[in-house]
Amino acid sequence: xxxxxxxxxxxxxxxxxxxxxxxxxxxxxxxxxxxxxxxxxxxxxxxxxxxxxxxxxxxxxxxxxxxxxxxxxxxxxxxxxxxxxxxxxxxxxxxxxxxxxxxxxxxxxxxxxxxxxxxxxxxxxxxxxxxxxxxxxxxxxxxxxxxxxxxxxxxxxxxxxxxxxxxxxxxxxxxxxxxxxxxxxxxxxxxxxxxxxxxxxxxxxxxxxxxxxxxxxxxxxxxxxxxxxxxxxxxxxxxxxxxxxxxxxxxxxxxxxxxxxxxxxxxxxxxxxxxxxxxxxxxxxxxxxxxxxxxxxxxxxxxxxxxxxxxxxxxxxxxxxxxxxxxxxxxxxxxxxxxxxxxxxxxxxxxxxxxxxxxxxxxxxxxxxxxxxxxxxxxxxxxxxxxxxxxxxxxxxxxxxxxxxxxxxxxxxxxxxxxxxxxxxxxxxxxxxxxxxxxxxxxxxxxxxxxxxxxxxxxxxxxxxxxxxxxxxxxxxxxxxxxxxxxxxxxxxxxxxxxxxxxxxxxxxxxxxxxxxxxxxxxxxxxxxxxxxxxxxxxxxxxxxxxxxxxxxxxx
Amino acid sequence: xxxxxxxxxxxxxxxxxxxxxxxxxxxxxxxxxxxxxxxxxxxxxxxxxxxxxxxxxxxxxxxxxxxxxxxxxxxxxxxxxxxxxxxxxxxxxxxxxxxxxxxxxxxxxxxxxxxxxxxxxxxxxxxxxxxxxxxxxxxxxxxxxxxxxxxxxxxxxxxxxxxxxxxxxxxxxxxxxxxxxxxxxxxxxxxxxxxxxxxxxxxxxxxxxxxxxxxxxxxxxxxxxxxxxxxxxxxxxxxxxxxxxxxxxxxxxxxxxxxxxxxxxxxxxxxxxxxxxxxxxxxxxxxxxxxxxxxxxxxxxxxxxxxxxxxxxxxxxxxxxxxxxxxxxxxxxxxxxxxxxxxxxxxxxxxxxxxxxxxxxxxxxxxxxxxxxxxxxxxxxxxxxxxxxxxxxxxxxxxxx
Numbered sequence: 001x002x003x004x005x006x007x008x009x010x011x012x013x014x015x016x017x018x019x020x021x022x023x024x025x026x027x028x029x030x031x032x033x034x035x036x037x038x039x040x041x042x043x044x045x046x047x048x049x050x051x052x053x054x055x056x057x058x059x060x061x062x063x064x065x066x067x068x069x070x071x072x073x074x075x076x077x078x079x080x081x082x083x084x085x086x087x088x089x090x091x092x093x094x095x096x097x098x099x100x101x102x103x104x105x106x107x108x109x110x111x112x113x114x115x116x117x118x119x120x121x122x123x124x125x126x127x128x129x130x131x132x133x134x135x136x137x138x139x140x141x142x143x144x145x146x147x148x149x150x151x152x153x154x155x156x157x158x159x160x161x162x163x164x165x166x167x168x169x170x171x172x173x174x175x176x177x178x179x180x181x182x183x184x185x186x187x188x189x190x191x192x193x194x195x196x197x198x199x200x201x202x203x204x205x206x207x208x209x210x211x212x213x214x215x216x217x218x219x220x221x222x223x224x225x226x227x228x229x230x231x232x233x234x235x236x237x238x239x240x241x242x243x244x245x246x247x248x249x250x251x252x253x254x255x256x257x258x259x260x261x262x263x264x265x266x267x268x269x270x271x272x273x274x275x276x277x278x279x280x281x282x283x284x285x286x287x288x289x290x291x292x293x294x295x296x297x298x299x300x301x302x303x304x305x306x307x308x309x310x311x312x313x314x315x316x317x318x319x320x321x322x323x324x325x326x327x328x329x330x331x332x333x334x335x336x337x338x339x340x341x342x343x344x345x346x347x348x349x350x351x352x353x354x355x356x357x358x359x360x361x362x363x364x365x366x367x368x369x370x371x372x373x374x375x376x377x378x379x380x381x382x383x384x385x386x387x388x389x390x391x392x393x394x395x396x397x398x399x400x401x402x403x404x405x406x407x408x409x410x411x412x413x414x415x416x417x418x419x420x421x422x423x424x425x426x427x428x429x430x431x432x433x434x435x436x437x438x439x440x441x442x443x444x445x446x447x448x449x450x451x452x453x454x455x456x457x458x459x460x461x462x463x464x465x466x467x468x469x470x471x472x473x474x475x476x477x478x479x480x481x482x483x484x485x486x487x488x489x490x491x492x493x494x495x496x497x498x499x500x501x502x503x504x505x506x507x508x509x510x511x512x513x514x515x516x517x518x519x520x521x522x523x524x525x526x527x528x529x530x531x532x533x534x535x536x537x538x539x540x541x542x543x544x545x546x547x548x549x550x551x552x553x554x555x556x
Numbered sequence: 557x558x559x560x561x562x563x564x565x566x567x568x569x570x571x572x573x574x575x576x577x578x579x580x581x582x583x584x585x586x587x588x589x590x591x592x593x594x595x596x597x598x599x600x601x602x603x604x605x606x607x608x609x610x611x612x613x614x615x616x617x618x619x620x621x622x623x624x625x626x627x628x629x630x631x632x633x634x635x636x637x638x639x640x641x642x643x644x645x646x647x648x649x650x651x652x653x654x655x656x657x658x659x660x661x662x663x664x665x666x667x668x669x670x671x672x673x674x675x676x677x678x679x680x681x682x683x684x685x686x687x688x689x690x691x692x693x694x695x696x697x698x699x700x701x702x703x704x705x706x707x708x709x710x711x712x713x714x715x716x717x718x719x720x721x722x723x724x725x726x727x728x729x730x731x732x733x734x735x736x737x738x739x740x741x742x743x744x745x746x747x748x749x750x751x752x753x754x755x756x757x758x759x760x761x762x763x764x765x766x767x768x769x770x771x772x773x774x775x776x777x778x779x780x781x782x783x784x785x786x787x788x789x790x791x792x793x794x795x796x797x798x799x800x801x802x803x804x805x806x807x808x809x810x811x812x813x814x815x816x817x818x819x820x821x822x823x824x825x826x827x828x829x830x831x832x833x834x835x836x837x838x839x840x841x842x843x844x845x846x847x848x849x850x851x852x853x854x855x856x857x858x859x860x861x862x863x864x865x866x867x868x869x870x871x872x873x874x875x876x877x878x879x880x881x882x883x884x885x886x887x888x889x890x891x892x893x894x895x896x897x898x899x900x901x902x903x904x905x906x907x908x909x910x911x912x913x914x915x916x917x918x919x920x921x922x923x924x925x926x927x928x929x930x931x932x933x934x935x936x937x938x939x940x941x942x943x944x945x946x947x948x949x950x951x952x953x954x955x956x957x
Contacts, residue, residue, distance in 0.1 A: 007947075007949075007952065010947060011947045011949070014946070014947045015947075018910075021940070022910065025937065028571075029571030029572075029575060029576075029932075030932055030933055030934075030937060031908070031910075031933075032579060032583075032601060033599075033600040033601065034583075035880060035908050035910075038880075038881060039910055121881075121883075151949045151952075151953060152949065152950075152953055154949050155914075155947075155948070155949060155950075156949075156950065157886055157890075157913070157914040157915075157916075157917035157918040157950065158883070158886045158887045158890050158914075158918055159883070159886075160883060160886075160911075160914055161880070161881055161882060161883025161886070161911075162883055226953065234887045234890070234891070237883060237884060237886075237887040238859075238884055238887055238888075242882060242884075272891075272894045272895070273894065276894070276954055277953060277954050277955075278954060278955050279955070280952070280953055280954055280955030280956075281953045281954070283955075284952070284953060
C-alpha cells in the first residue's frame with residue numbers, strides 16, 4: 001500500500017507545527033474564535049456537544065497494522081479508549097483536549113496519518129471502494145487515483161475557503177460500493193477500448209436536499225483528471241452561493257444553473273487549465289501506482305480447513321455466509337469484520353479490538369485493513385484456510401458478529417448523544433432495532449437489507465439511500481422518527497420515499513418490525529430481497545403494515 | 557439555532573478588553589443594531605453579557621430586540637427607590653409583555669442607605685453622591701458577574717455620547733455594547749410604532765428622558781431630550797457611564813483621530829503602501845485613458861472574463877476579500893494569472909496571516925491589511941509563512957518544484 005514519500009512526511013510535520021502555533025495564537029488572542037474555527041476545522045478538529053472531536057482521515061479507507069495500532073494508542077492515551085469509524089472512512093475521537101491535539105497529530109504523523117481537510121469548507125478526504133484491489137469485478141485499483149486527488153487537493157491554495165464542504169469518491173468497478181452518486185463529485189472507472197477513464201458525475205448529496213449526481217462528462221481520460229477536477233471546483237468556488245449555508249453545496253449550484261450551463265463553464269475553464277500540469281502529475285501517478293503493488297498471494301495451498309469448519313461449526317458457517325465476499329483469487333476471501341455487535345454503538349471499536357484487527361491483518365491478511373463506508377473493518381486478502389482461525393480470534397474479541405448486510409448492520413450517525421446539530425438520538429434506536437431482531441432470530445431469513453438512521457436532517461446516517469431509512473426529528477421537543485423506503489446507494493442509486501407520519505421513539509422499533517413482517521409476507525421467494533419486493537409492489541403494502549388499512553382509518 | 561453557550565469553550569481567559577473592543581468595532585462597523593446585539597449575545601469575545609435597562613422612555617426598543625433573540629438574557633433594572641411610580645408599573649408590564657425571563661432588580665444595600673441617606677434627601681444636597689449610592693455602586697456589584705453589558709445609549713443624545721461606538725472598553729474591566737449608537741430619534745420612534753410596543757406613560761406628558769422622580773423635569777419643545785435630567789446642574793450623566801470611571805465636566809473634545817494607514821504585507825514583511833495613483837472600478841475602466849499607471853479595484857464577485865480586453869494596460873489589480881472565509885479571491889487571482897495578467901496583484905481586506913501562503917501560491921504578490929489586523933497579527937506571524945514555496949503539492953504536481 002501507499003507509504004508516505006519524504007515530501008508527504010515533511011508536509012504533514014510542517015502542518016502539525018503550524019497548527020501547534022495556531023492553537024497557541026488562539027489561546028493568546030492573536031486569532032479570534034471566528035478566525036481560528038476554519039483553521040481547526042481544516043485540521044479535523046470539531047466542537048461537538050460535550051467536547052472537541054478530532055476526525056482523522058483514513059485516505060480511501062486503507063490502513064496497515066502499524067497505523068491501526070497507533071490509532072489504538074491515541075485512543076488510550078488522549079481519549080477514552082475507543083474510536084468511532086465513520087461513513088466517510090474516517091475515524092473520530094470524541095474526547096480530546098485542545099492542548100493535546102497537536103501531540104495527537106504528531107503521533108498520527110509518526111505513522112503517516114493526518115487529520116487534514118477532514119472538515120471545513122474544503123475538499124474532504126477522498127473516499128473509495130473498501131474492496132479496492134481485491135474485488136473480482138474491478139477494472140483497476142481506484143486508490144492510486146484517490147491518492148493523486150488527495151495530493152492535489154491537500155492545501156490547494158484556491159480551495160481552502162470554498163462556499164461549503166466538497167466530497168469526492170472514486171470507484172474502480174462498475175458496481176458502485178463508494179456511493180459516488182451521493183458525492184459532490186463521483187468518479188466511476190470505465191474502459192473505452194484500451195483506454196481507462198472516468199465517468200464524472202457532479203452535484204450529488206444527501207442532507208436536507210437529497211440529490212442524485214448528474215453526469216457532467218461521460219468519459220474523462222485519466223491524464224485529464226486533475227485539470228478537469230480543478231476546473232469544476234474553481235467554477236463552483238466562483239459561482240457557489242455564500243449567502244445561505246443551506247444552499248451552498250454544489251448540488252444546489254448545479255440545480256440552480258443547470259448541468260448544461262455548468263458543463264459549459266467547466267469546459268471553458270478546462271481549456272485554460274488543461275496545460276498547466278504538463279505531465280508531471282502523470283509521472284507522480286505512476287510512482288503512486290508502484291506503491292500500491294498487489295500482495296503476492298500464495299497459490300496451491302489447500303482450503304480444506306475452511307470447508308471442514310463450515311460443515312462442523314454452524315456459528316462459523318453463519319459468519320462465513322454473511323461476512324465473506326468473493327476475492328478475485330478463488331482461494332482467498334474478503335473478510336468484513338462487523339463493528340455492529342447487537343446492542344453496541346455502530347462503528348465503535350475499542351483500543352483492544354483495534355489491536356486484534358491489526359494482529360490478524362499482520363498474521364493472515366498481507367498487512368492490509370480497510371474501513372468501509374458502512375462503518376465496518378475489512379481484511380481484503382485472507383486465504384480461506386486461515387478463516388477458521390481468524391473467526392475464532394475475532395469472536396474472542398467480541399468482533400465475530402455475523403450480520404454484514406443484514407438488518408442489524410445499521411449505519412447510524414452519532415445523533416444527539418454526541419452531535420451538536422442532531423435533533424434526535426440515533427445510536428440507541430440502532431441498538432434497540434439490532435437487539436430486537438437478534439431476539440427474533442429472523443435476521444438471516446430476512447437476508448440483505450440496508451437500514452440507515454440519521455439523527456437530523458443533515459443525513460450523516462445516509463438514511464435517504466437506505467432500503468429502510470429512519471430520520472430522527474424534533475417535533476415540539478419530542479423525538480419523532482420518519483421512515484423512508486426504497487433508497488439505494490449503489491450504481492442504481494435512488495432516494496427513499498417517505499411513508500407518512502413519523503413515530504415516537506418508543507414505537508419506531510415496532511414499526512420497523514411491521515415493515516419487515518410485510519416484506520416476509522409479500523416476497524415471492526426467499527431470494528427476493530426487501531428492495532426488490534418494494535420495487536415490485538410499491539409503497540401500499542408497507543404503508544398498510546405501518547398505519548393499518550386505509551379504509552378502516554378513514555372510517556374510524 | 558446557535559445560542560450563546562454553544563460557542564467554543566475557550567480554554568484561556570479573554571484577551572484584554574481594549575484589544576477585543578478594537579477588534580469588535582472593526583468587525584461590526586457596518587452592522588445594524590439588531591445584528592450587533594445578536595452577535596454580542598453569542599460572540600465568545602464578548603463573554604457573559606447582561607442588558608442594563610432603566611425601563612425609561614426608549615428602553616423598550618432594546619428590550620424588544622433582546623426578547624426576539626433570547627428572552628433568557630439577564631436584564632438588570634436599577635430601582636433607586638426614587639423612581640416614578642409609572643416607571644415601576646411600566647417595568648412590570650413590559651417584562652410580562654415581552655416574556656423576559658430573567659429581569660433582576662438591583663437596589664442599594666439597606667445598610668448603605670441607612671448610613672448615607674437615611675431620610676432620602678441626599679439628592680437635594682449632592683446629586684453625584686446620591687447617584688453613586690443608589691445607582692453606580694449597586695450596578696457595579698451586579699455587573700461583577702459579567703464580562704460585558706448592553707446599554708441603550710445613542711449618539712444623538714449628545715454630550716459625551718456624541719462619539720459613541722458599538723463597543724466600548726470600560727476601564728479594561730468590561731465591554732459596553734451600544735447597539736443603538738448610530739440610531740437617530742426617528743429610528744427609535746419608527747421601531748416603537750412598527751412593533752406596536754408599549755410606551756412609557758410619562759413620555760406623553762413631556763418626559764422624553766426619564767430618571768429618578770426628584771431629578772427629572774419636563775422638556776420643552778426644541779430642547780435636548782436629556783435637558784430635563786438634573787436640570788440647572790452641571791451634570792448630564794448619573795455616573796454609570798463615566799469615562800474612565802471619572803465624572804468629566806464640560807464639553808468633550810473629539811478623540812484624536814490618528815489617520816492610520818493600511819499595511820502592505822510581502823515576503824519581506826510589513827511596509828507602508830507605495831501606490832499613490834488611485835484605483836478604478838471595473839465599470840469605469842473603459843473611460844480611463846491608459847498611460848501605463850492604471851490600477852483596478854476588483855470586487856470578489858467579479859467575472860474576470862469581463863476584463864480580458866483590458867488586462868494588457870492594467871498595472872495593478874487589487875482584489876477585495878470581504879471576509880477571510882470567502883475564498884473567491886483566490887480563484888480570481890489564479891484566473892487572472894492564467895489569463896496572462898503579469899502586473900502587480902494585491903489582495904485587500906480580511907486576509908489573515910494563516911492565508912499568506914495560499915494567497916502567494918494563488919498568484920498574489922502582496923496583501924493589504926487594516927491597521928487593527930496588523931496590530932493583532934503582527935509582522936512575525938506573517939513572516940512565519942513567508943517560505944510559501946516549501947511543502948507545496950501544487951508545484952510538485954505541475955513539475956515546478
